[in-house]
Amino acid sequence: MFPTFSKIGYAWGLAAITFLLYNGVGIYKHGFFKYFKNNVLPAGVPMWMWPLIIPLEFLSNFVIRPITLALRLFANVFGGHLVVLVFVVGGSMLLTATHEIADKPVWLLNTAGVVSLLFSLAIFALELFVSVMQAYIFTVLTAQYVATALADEH
Numbered sequence: 001m002f003p004t005f006s007k008i009g010y011a012w013g014l015a016a017i018t019f020l021l022y023n024g025v026g027i028y029k030h031g032f033f034k035y036f037k038n039n040v041l042p043a044g045v046p047m048w049m050w051p052l053i054i055p056l057e058f059l060s061n062f063v064i065r066p067i068t069l070a071l072r073l074f075a076n077v078f079g080g081h082l083v084v085l086v087f088v089v090g091g092s093m094l095l096t097a098t099h100e101i102a103d104k105p106v107w108l109l110n111t112a113g114v115v116s117l118l119f120s121l122a123i124f125a126l127e128l129f130v131s132v133m134q135a136y137i138f139t140v141l142t143a144q145y146v147a148t149a150l151a152d153e154h
Contacts, residue, residue, distance in 0.1 A: 008074050015070035018142045023062075026149030035149070043153045069141060076134045080127030087123055091116030 026035040040057045041050065095113030097106055 008070070011070040011074035014073065014138070015066040018069060018138075018145065019066040021142070022145040022149040025146055029150055038153065065145065069138065073134050073138050077127075077131055080123075080130050084120055084124050084127055087116050087120035091120060 023035075026039075029035075030038065039061045040054045042053070042057065045053050091113045093113070094109045094116060097109040097113070100106060101109060
């Protein structure tokens with residue numbers, strides 16, 4: 001029950017495809033130099049701010065954007081899976097306890113194990129919802145990046 005996108009390679013692969021897609025359509029529509037200029041130098045920026053804006057926009061559009069796209073997808077899916085894992089493993093250990101732990105009676109540990117396993121089902125449903133939301137967010141951001149790359153000025 002290990003989600004595919006909780007392995008970072010899949011998220012990096014999708015981010016790389018998205019990066020190639022939105023840069024490819026932008027270069028196809030505007031040409032390399034105009035597309036690059038539009039991405040690193042927003043319209044209306046005074047010349048005295050160019051030394052500050054150009055590196056920031058370059059980092060934002062060509063480095064940070066694909067990294068955050070991949071990490072957002074990976075971290076949310078992997079984190080949700082780890083939370084479910086903690087509740088299931090912890091609940092199983094408490095449910096099968098046969099002697100006192102930290103001066104707690106066995107019946108209390110077993111009860112906590114049952115509660116933990118039942119709660120893990122609710123956490124699993126939440127993880128499923130978060131995974132669907134992350135897929136939606138990834139898709140919407142990809143569409144936004146492509147639309148931005150196709151825009152005449154941005």
